[in-house]
Amino acid sequence: MAKQNITPRDKDYSQWYIDVVLQSKLADYAPVKGCMVIRPNGYGLWENIQKTLDEMFKETGHVNAYFPLLIPESFIHKEAEHVEGFSPELAVMTHAGGKKLEEPYVLRPTSETIIWSMYKKWIQSWRDLPILYNQWANVFRWEMRTRLFTRTTEFLWQEGHTAHATQEEAQEETLKMVNIYKEFAEEFMAMPCYIGQKTDKEKFAGAVSTYCIEPMMQNKIALQAGTSHNLGQNFAKAFDVTYQSKEGKLEYVWATSWGVSTRLIGGLVHQHSDDNGLVIPPKLAPIQAVLVPIFKKDNKEEIIGKCKEITENWKNAGIRFKIDDRDNYKPGWKFNEWELQGIPVRIEIGPRDLAENQVVIARRDTSEKVKVSVESVTETVQNLLVDIQSSLFDKAKKLRDENTFTTDDYNWMVKKNDEDNGFFNIHWCGSRACEDKLQNDNKITIRCIPFDNPQEKGKCIVCGFESNERVLAAKSF
RNA sequence: CGGGACAUAGCGCAGCUCGGUUAGCGCGCCUGCCUUGGGAGCAGGAGGUCGCAGGUUCAAAUCCUGCUGUCCCGACCA
Structure with a gap:
């Protein structure tokens, strides 16, 4: 008898989302207003997002760096649109070491200002360009209303900040990165995205132009999932960052910035999950397949041994798996638990299977179960992971196209x-x-x-x- | 930041209207037995300054004030 704790999606969409996030142990509310704790199930997803994107960034010539969390308040004020856009969301640190600070620090809402204050030191000549830096960091934005993952006071993200000699090069970079976001979202998150340019009303505070990817969530609402900004010379002018060109002239530097955040995890939930809980696309799943041995005391060793035998080469084959050999939970309980946590593939192995040299394989996205021979389990699982990944994308795309x-x-x-x-x-x-x-x-x-x-x-x-x-x-x- | 709802064991709730023994129930948790193919069963047990701070009272989970947090609806935003 299934205990249904998750509010059905059709009954109350917001509550359904909250139930899925909390019960699948992606995150929990923290004792700080608007903040959450990202639990291992959620952080594991973030690590896979990071890993994949980081490779994509590096392949396109970017390198990682780290800038401080604290930004002198005056920096924020140097770019007119930037300050206007971010002022309402700033958290400000006024005291330290038991004394009031001469100049308050703001907790970074984004790092353009502190990064461009440094680029001023590092850029003199066209030979210093381009600079293609990225940083993985946390940021603070004091929001009036927060929601798990999709809008929290503190969140994790990456922010790329590049400096270029020409406008054309900056524009090329801006478009390149928004396309990388689209590729990542579609290929790994199974999240079909519209891609385009923001209107002036919607663009980043301080940007000349902003580009974005916009997937449709299951409630047919858009989620801004990634943005890339052509900053023109706005920050170069604000921080007086110039370089000497080949012709010997002093020119302002051209800038871009681009980012995606832990909001993507919220997007993942909104895109694929259902009334039984989380559904994770295989490519990002920290655990892609879970084996549930069905045993009694007298055959426990034999059955777990079979699980180990089946998975012997899985690490080399690149399948991330777990054998759930806990004996304090019954198989049925485990089935529900792993479904709730969104593990793409479940393999059931019991005495009846053993006798027939087969296993039962269940896929999370459709709940379909098939019996396959022990010899073909690995191949079946590999194919299934590929199939689930594309099925999730197709399903999401169908929903989007139909709406x-x-x-x-x-x-x-x-x-x-x-x-x-x-x-x-x-x-x-x-x-x-x-x-x-x-x-x-x-x-x-x-x-x-x-x-x-x-x-x-x-x-x-x-x-x-x-x-x-x-x-x-x-x-x- | 405005409007509404809520806050009692890890989770979900009852008790509050009308103040009065030792604050209950379900799930979960611990111990043991028994079980294991879709959230088993029995027995025993642990766990609470009733969100926080004041106030009224002989006496407050219960009445009053303030604060904080969460959720929902708006306005603002990745």
Whole structure:
């Protein structure tokens, strides 16, 4: 008899998400407002995200560095848009060593300012460029309302900060990185993403242009999952960072920054999980397959021995697995537990299987069970991991495609959005007023101007003024 | 930051209206036995300054005030 602790997704989506995160032991509430503890199940996912992205960054020429958590308050004030954007979210340290500080420090909400203060020291000549640094760090943003993983006061992320000699090179870098995010999200997280440029209203505080990936979650709402910014010369000017060009002229340096955060883990939950708990894409799963031996005292050794025999070469084969040989839980209990924790593949081995030289293999995403011979377990599991990974992507893409609508009918969009959310490809005149109206009246924001948008004449869905392309609009987290 | 709800054992809750023995129940946990193919059973046991701080009272989980935290709904954001 299954004990169902998770609120069904259809009954209360928010509560379902919270239940999944807490009960699968990804995270727990911390005693600090808006902060959470990332537990081993969640941190294991983060480690795999880190590992994969870090390789992708290194392959594209980036290196890691680390800058301080504390930033002199005055630094934040040097770039006008930046300070305006981040001031409301700053946590400020005013005392240390039992005394009030001469100048307060802010806990970094992002590191552009402190990094560019250092780039000033390190950049003199065109020969010093480009600088392609990344850092893995924690940041603080004092949010009014927080949610596990998708919005917390402190979160973990990576922030790339690059410096270039030319505008073209900076733009190329900005686009390269947002494409890497898309590739990572789709390939590893099984999360299909729309990719495009942010509107001026939505872009990063201090950027010339911001690019993003926008996947659709199961409630048909967008989650901004990764952003890449072309910072132009804004920070170079604010921190007076110049280089001498080949021609001997002093020029301001061109900058980019880009980041993804532990929000991705929230995205993973929102994208794939179900009423039985977490569902993890195999490529990111800390444990990809769990073996549950079904034994009594007299055959325990024999059955666990078979588990070990089956998995003998799995480490070399690159399968991350665990043999759950605990004897204080019954098999049924373990089945439920591992399902709740989202392990992609479960292998059941009991005396009946042993007698027939077979095992039972269950996949988390569809709950399907198959019997296979002991000899073909490894191959079956390997194939299954590949299949689950692509099935999850296909399922997510199907949901997204079926809920992305091209429309010119404002009333229809509003009705659809109120009833069931969704993504809308709409004509927009480009004015801030129409963008604000969409948000104020319908909670719809323009998620991005997609790169691959068909260029076509049309009329703004809000004001009817002429428009040359469609944009992607939706409610967002 | 506004509006609403909630805060009692690790978790979920009852008790509070109408103050009065030793604050209960289910799950979980510990010990033992027995079990093990979808969250078993029996017996025994441990575990609480009733979110925090004040106040009223002979007496507060219960009444009053303040604070903090969580959730939901808004406004703001990765």
